[in-house]
Structures are given as structure tokens and as C-alpha cells.
Amino acid sequence: MSVHVFGIRHHGPGSARSMLQGLRALAPDIVLIEGPPDGDALIPFVANEGLKPPVALLVYNPKDLQEAAYYPFASFSPEWQAMAFALQKNLPVRFMDLPRRLAFTLNRLEKDNPQLRILPPTPEQDESELPVEVKARVSRDPFGYLAQLAGYADSERWWEVMFEAQQNPEAIFPTIVEMIDALRQSKGSEDEAREQQREAHMRQVIRQAQKEGFEKIAVVCGAWHSPALQYLDRYKASHDKAILRGIKKTSTKATWVPWTYQQLSTQSGYAAGVLSPAWYQLLFHRPKDVLIRWMTKVARLFRKEDLDSSSAHVIEAVRLAETLASLRGLRVAGIEEMNEAAMTIFCQGYQEQLQIIEQKLVVGDVMGKVPPEVPVIPLQQDLDRQIKSARLTKYRKTSESLWLKANASNPRGGIYLREEADRF
Amino acid sequence: MAKKKKTAPKVLRPHAEEAYAEELKILAANDEHARPANWRLSPWAVVTYLMGGKLADGTVIEPKYYGNRRLIEVAVATLVTDRALLLIGIPGTAKTWVAEHLAAAIAGDSTLLVQGTAGMTEEAMRYGWNYARLLSEGPSEAALVPSPILTAMRDGKIARVEELTRVPSDVQDTLITLLSEKLLPVPELGMEVQANRGFNLIATANDRDKGVNDLSSALRRRFNTVVMPLPASLQEEVKIVQTRVAQIGRALELPGEVAPVQEIQRLVTIFRELRSGRTEDGRTKVKSPSSTLSTAEAISVINSGQALAAHFGDGKLHANDLAAGITGAIVKDPVQDKTIWLEYLETVAKERKEWKDLYRACKEMLD
Numbered sequence: 152m153s154v155h156v157f158g159i160r161h162h163g164p165g166s167a168r169s170m171l172q173g174l175r176a177l178a179p180d181i182v183l184i185e186g187p188p189d190g191d192a193l194i195p196f197v198a199n200e201g202l203k204p205p206v207a208l209l210v211y212n213p214k215d216l217q218e219a220a221y222y223p224f225a226s227f228s229p230e231w232q233a234m235a236f237a238l239q240k241n242l243p244v245r246f247m248d249l250p251r252r253l254a255f256t257l258n259r260l261e262k263d264n265p266q267l268r269i270l271p272p273t274p275e276q277d278e279s280e281l282p283v284e285v286k287a288r289v290s291r292d293p294f295g296y297l298a299q300l301a302g303y304a305d306s307e308r309w310w311e312v313m314f315e316a317q318q319n320p321e322a323i324f325p326t327i328v329e330m331i332d333a334l335r336q337s338k339g340s341e342d343e344a345r346e347q348q349r350e351a352h353m354r355q356v357i358r359q360a361q362k363e364g365f366e367k368i369a370v371v372c373g374a375w376h377s378p379a380l381q382y383l384d385r386y387k388a389s390h391d392k393a394i395l396r397g398i399k400k401t402s403t404k405a406t407w408v409p410w411t412y413q414q415l416s417t418q419s420g421y422a423a424g425v426l427s428p429a430w431y432q433l434l435f436h437r438p439k440d441v442l443i444r445w446m447t448k449v450a451r452l453f454r455k456e457d458l459d460s461s462s463a464h465v466i467e468a469v470r471l472a473e474t475l476a477s478l479r480g481l482r483v484a485g486i487e488e489m490n491e492a493a494m495t496i497f498c499q500g501y502q503e504q505l506q507i508i509e510q511k512l513v514v515g516d517v518m519g520k521v522p523p524e525v526p527v528i529p530l531q532q533d534l535d536r537q538i539k540s541a542r543l544t545k546y547r548k549t550s551e552s553l554w555l556k557a558n559a560s561n562p563r564g565g566i567y568l569r570e571e572a573d574r575f
Numbered sequence: 576m577a578k579k580k581k582t583a584p585k586v587l588r589p590h591a592e593e594a595y596a597e598e599l600k601i602l603a604a605n606d607e608h609a610r611p612a613n614w615r616l617s618p619w620a621v622v623t624y625l626m627g628g629k630l631a632d633g634t635v636i637e638p639k640y641y642g643n644r645r646l647i648e649v650a651v652a653t654l655v656t657d658r659a660l661l662l663i664g665i666p667g668t669a670k671t672w673v674a675e676h677l678a679a680a681i682a683g684d685s686t687l688l689v690q691g692t693a694g695m696t697e698e699a700m701r702y703g704w705n706y707a708r709l710l711s712e713g714p715s716e717a718a719l720v721p722s723p724i725l726t727a728m729r730d731g732k733i734a735r736v737e738e739l740t741r742v743p744s745d746v747q748d749t750l751i752t753l754l755s756e757k758l759l760p761v762p763e764l765g766m767e768v769q770a771n772r773g774f775n776l777i778a779t780a781n782d783r784d785k786g787v788n789d790l791s792s793a794l795r796r797r798f799n800t801v802v803m804p805l806p807a808s809l810q811e812e813v814k815i816v817q818t819r820v821a822q823i824g825r826a827l828e829l830p831g832e833v834a835p836v837q838e839i840q841r842l843v844t845i846f847r848e849l850r851s852g853r854t855e856d857g858r859t860k861v862k863s864p865s866s867t868l869s870t871a872e873a874i875s876v877i878n879s880g881q882a883l884a885a886h887f888g889d890g891k892l893h894a895n896d897l898a899a900g901i902t903g904a905i906v907k908d909p910v911q912d913k914t915i916w917l918e919y920l921e922t923v924a925k926e927r928k929e930w931k932d933l934y935r936a937c938k939e940m941l942d
Contacts, residue, residue, distance in 0.1 A: 463796065467658060471799065474652040478618050491649055499795065500663060500802035 152361055155179065156370045158327045158377030159229040160294045162415065162426060164435030165310035167229040169323050170371065174236055176321060179369035181360055182237040184230050185353070185376070186222055186246035190405040193525070194246070197231065198238040201522025204231060205428070207410040210251040210403050211528070218255045218401070223410045225428060227435035233371045247356035247370075249349040255401040257345070289338060290346075290375050293331055305485025307434055312482045324377075332378035350379040351391035358388060407525045412515040429515030430486050442469045442484055449493050452508040460497055468496040486513070588826070590686060591679035598624065598636055599680065605630050611655055613731040613773025614681050618651045621680045625673070639676050640669060641815045646801055647673070653799040654681065654733070659754050659776040661739070664803035667869020670779040673803070674735050677777060682732035687723040691738035700724055700736075700749050701759060714763050724776070725759060731773030740780040740789065747794055750776075754797040805869070809855065812843045812870055819874045820881070827878075830885045834877050834892045841933060842897060845919075846873055849905065854923060861919055864905055864912040876900035898936035917941060 155177055159166035174182070190208045204226040211219035224231040237244035289296045298306035314323050353372065357380060360368050370380055379386070412428035430445070437444055446468045450460040472492035476484035484492075490505065490513075498504035510516075521527075527535075538544055592599065599615070602624055608617035616624065623630075625647050627638025640647060653660045654677070662670040678685040689699055703720040712718060727734035739747065753759055757770040778798065780790075790798075806812035816839050824833070844855060846868040853860050866872075880896040888896055906912040916937075924934045 459792070461796075467656075467799070470656050471649075471652055471658070474656050475648060478622070478648055478652050478655070480619075487645075491645060495649055495653070495799050495801060500800035502802075 156381040158374035164227040185372040203520040205410040206519040308485040661798035667871035668803040678733040691742040728770040731771035866907040894932040895936040
């Protein structure tokens, strides 16, 4: 009976690829994923063709809609790929994080009694520990921190260089557990009560799976938690039970909602670089010739904006990006090198021209879709009905520029508030 | 080992490769990275030479350029990929300075320079003729007078073209074939000169001048463009001015004390506020004069102030030593700029308590 922990980077395409490789080699009989168990019943929808990422799992308290939590997934998110893998192989798959029905209660208690929250120790206690703000970022994105230390601003490219060219793929995730273990010990003791509770619950789910007789348990979680889940013997079952005892349950409901790359990038909170969903999508789905595909995309976006860009520009930009990377001692060019090369070649050195397409290029104008079979919250149902009756369904995209465009019946385009007709 | 006392150079301004010969030698000795063909240093060493740094054996390399390191990396990476480099920016943003030092570091020779002027002809870019020889012997290679660009092509060195936008368009276009095919045909002799490895071209251009001939898009495409920005923050600009003033003061052997930091800070603040159109705290709007108040201007104002103080004053730089320089730098158009400067003095300079001496000195200048 063995537990295999895959410590991944949330929304990291490199992690997703390495994890899939590991899962295929392991052939587990159950997959446990870091996510809210309130949404267990919704996992089977991942195999549904109509559920197209980016989407988010929405867990909410039907009695108080203010209490809600979103768990976003993109097609390159390791958790999403893990769910798809498990469903394809007909394996049982469960979420194992602290359920929202307990977390909502704890949030309410903390709001009413602030002293319940264990505060981090004061900074002058130990100089060897990292400063407070860095600690928070490191726990959310330990790979970003390590990549920065190695000189890579783009942590996905660092992952590629470190892990994907490996001769020995089975060694990747055990190595990660050890690395993060060392990082955790240097960070200082776990001082966040909520983190302890989450990890305690995750261990409980693993132990439950062990009791049910599963032989090879695959655990997919954020890398930061991996040592707490791999080294189960360090924590007593009774201790975990004690931490989670006596928390009242709040009733919760869960559903899938569409999400956008824009929301994904602004909420990332990563240590190294902004999460650029379009870039990660390319890294995951088309890993060969990444630079060439990216620069071609830049050229096409510029052509749409009526700015001249030829294939010669693309060739030169790719060469410059590669040279920049080798000048900086990096094995592969990251998003920074590519932006600088694009700015130098396509935009004649001027930052402002690149900003025209930067949003579409780096973040991407993509919104997910949810099939009608998914149970929908009443507010959403009402909105859908209103949109349908006002015949605005075709405007259901993320870019507002479509709505303001002029057409034959409305040559000015958009809304002009001085006109009576536009003010209904 | 006792150091020999260095005799003061007779030349007013030595070439970069002579002034920094020591540093270049040490860099070359400690350089273990790969070097492109015909380069004296590796690209990494060139960036270290320009941006400054500490080497493995403890030698400290002085920074030549204060600014964004990534910009210099893009410039060096361009030259590695044998694309030509175009440095663009407003006057006074170190374009020529960077070009000179890049050529010195890469090829060890920054003298292969073509100065672009409005009346330039093709001969300056390609080749000229020794007419006496031409008439007596007829066309031959010995009668050819190569331009710096041709010399650079033959020797595999870096050629520099200054003020590319001042050059007439037909002469600019001779560069197109040169840069794309790296060869210069000599139809009179029925031969061509092909560039040797290590040849590249660095051009500089202003984007603010009158009488500017914009580059044709074909020519533009042959270059990788790097825009040289103005210093981003007040501290950066003050540091640049301080360092350069000290360097020039040493080179010209100006007597007197080193310029105090407060004077430099006040001057740089005035220039930045007039340039950007608002005060540093962002509260008051200020009109911008027609002059380009670049960092280079600030350096020259401080230098002339120091010379004034040393020879006609008490050796210490005061506000009245600077007043003439400041007024000269700001008021280029006698009507418009004078009004703007007066308004600035009354609304901003008068309000600042520590600026009373500067205010009085500048007011006196204008009366």
C-alpha cells in the first residue's frame, strides 16, 4: 500500500505534463486531488464535451450567498488533467482539501473573534527565517521562489529546464517533496492555523483511502503541502482528528461556472512573473517550436491591428529571443525575453505599440463554456432567461468591443445617451 | 610595486578603448565565456563592461551606463546575431556614449565612425577616390579611399554611423544592400568587398530634430531598434550627473571642490519638472520650454558652474555660479522660454524655502 504525492504548481503546464507522465507510469487505483470535497459530485462533468475550460468550481452557502468560493481550472491546470485522466481510466477520484462546509464556519468564527487566528511570529525572532511578505508568497508559489533564485523570471521555463529534460522521470516528484521539505523547514514552523487544518483533513482522506484497501494512491496537491502528505508518519491520526473536532457544518451547494483567462491572470498571486494563460496554454498543448508559434501569433495580432509584420520579422524575433536567453545564461527563452524581442523587432523599440496587443497576446481573450446539464444557481438561471428574451445571447463574449461596433442598422455603433431610444 | 605617476594625457578626450584599456585587458583575461568570431570579449563581458560589476578576482569594473541592464543586453544580443543596431532617443540620452563603448569593447576600436550630416554624399559611406592616382594610373584598388564602413567590413570590426536621420535619403539607402547582403559592390573596378565575420553597424538617431529624414521602412527593417530612455527616477539622474561631473572634472583638471550634492539635486529637480510638465509631487502643473533638458545638459551646467566658481569665485559651487548656466540651458527661445522660466521661478522656486538663493540668483539673471 503506497502513497505517491505529486507536488504541482497550480496552473503550471510543466507540472501538468510531468504529472501525467508520472500517473501513466504509476497506474494508480485512486486519485486524490486538492480541492473542495463539496464538489465531488461535479467531477464526472469533466469528461463531458460541453464543459470547456477555463471554468471554475463554485461552492456556496445557499442560505447566505455572500459565502462563496471559486476554484478555477484551465486546460493546462494539473488538477484538471488529473481529473480527466482518472475519469478516462475509470478510477475513483475525490477532492481532499478542507471542505467549504467547515471552512465557511471557521471564517465566520474568525470574523467574530479575531484572536482565534494564530498570528505569524514577530519578525525579530529569527534572522534566518524569510521576511513575512516573502513567506506568504513562497507558500503560495514555492517554485516561483526557487526559479527566481536560479535567475529565471519565468518559472515555467525553469521547470522545463530542471525537470523535463530528465533521464529519470520517476525521480522528479520525490525530489520535489524533499526540496519543499527543506524550504518549509527554513521558512519556520507552520504558524497558520488554517493551513494546519487543511493539511490535517487531507491526511485524513488519504488514511481513509488506505483503510478502504486501495493499493496505489496518487495524491495531486500544491507542492507546498507535499511534505505534509508524503511523510504521514510524522503526524498522528489522533492529532489531526483533534484539530478538526467540533467545527459545525454549514450547508453548501456546488456548480461549474465559466471563467476567463483574464480572471485567472489577475488572481494568481504568484511569486515569479505574472501568470500568462495564453503562454501556458501554448507551452502545454504545443511544446515543440514554442518560440516560433508565439512570434507568429504576435505577427498575426499586429496584422489585425493594421501594423506591418512580415515573416522576416518573425524569424529575426525568434533569433533575438534565443540569443538573449543564452546571453543571460538561460537554457530556454522565457516570456520576458520574448516580450523584449517582440518590442525591439516589431515595435521599433517603443513599448506603447506592444501594449496594444499585449493583453490579447499574453493573457488571451478566452472564456470557458458550461453545458446545460450542470445544475445552475437560481441567479444564473434568471440571468440566462433575461439574456435570451432580450436576444443578446450572441454578445456573450469577453471582449466588449464587439458590442460598440457600428453596423448597418446602427451606423454610429454603441449607445448614445442623448438619444431617447437608447435610454429605455 | 610603486605605481608610476601617470602623465596627464595631451589629448582632450581619449578614445574609450584607450581611456579604459586596463579594464578591457582585465576583462579579456578573466573571460571564460564563448566569444563570437573576431570579438575581443564575450557578450557577457561586454555587458559587464558597460553596466559595471565585480569580477571573480575582485576587480571592480566601473559602470559606463546607468540605466536598465536589460536594454544593454538587447543591444549586445542584436550585435551577436549580426543584425545592425539602431539607438534612438532624444538628445542627451547617452546614445553616442553607448555606441562608442560597445565598439570599444567588442572590436577594440571605436574610431570607425561616419558622422551623418545634411550635406553628406555617398562617398562618405562607401568609398572615395584618390584623384591624383586615379588620373595617373587609371582605376585600381590602390586608388580607392575606403570609408570607415568599408574598413570595418574588411577588418571585421564595428562601424558607427552618427545621426542617421540627418543623412539625405538617397545616401541612407546605400546602407540597405550593405546590411542585408553584407557586401559592397565596387562597379568601377568590377569587384565587390564582402564583410568579414565580426562586422556590424551601430547607428544613432534623434527623434526630435528639425530637418529629419525618416528612415525608409526597408532600411528600418534592417535594424533592431533600441530606444534609450531618460533616467527613470530623480536619484538615478542625480547619480549620473554626480559621477560624470567628477569624471570630467578629473580629466580637465578643474580646480576647486567637488560639486555639493544639494546643488546637483536642485538642478536635476528643476530639469525634471520642466521636462515632465509637473512638479515632483505631482500637484502643480508646469509649462515645458522648447529646450531639451537632458542629463547631458545638466552635466555641462554643473561643469561650467564649477569652472566659474574655481576661477572667479571662492572655489565652492554656489547658486549664483549655476544661475547663468541654468538660464542658458532653459531659455533657448528668447520670448516663449523666458516667460515659462519666469513663471516657474515665481510659482515653484519661490515657494521652496531652501531655494531662496537660487531664486534670487536666477531672477537677477533675467533682469
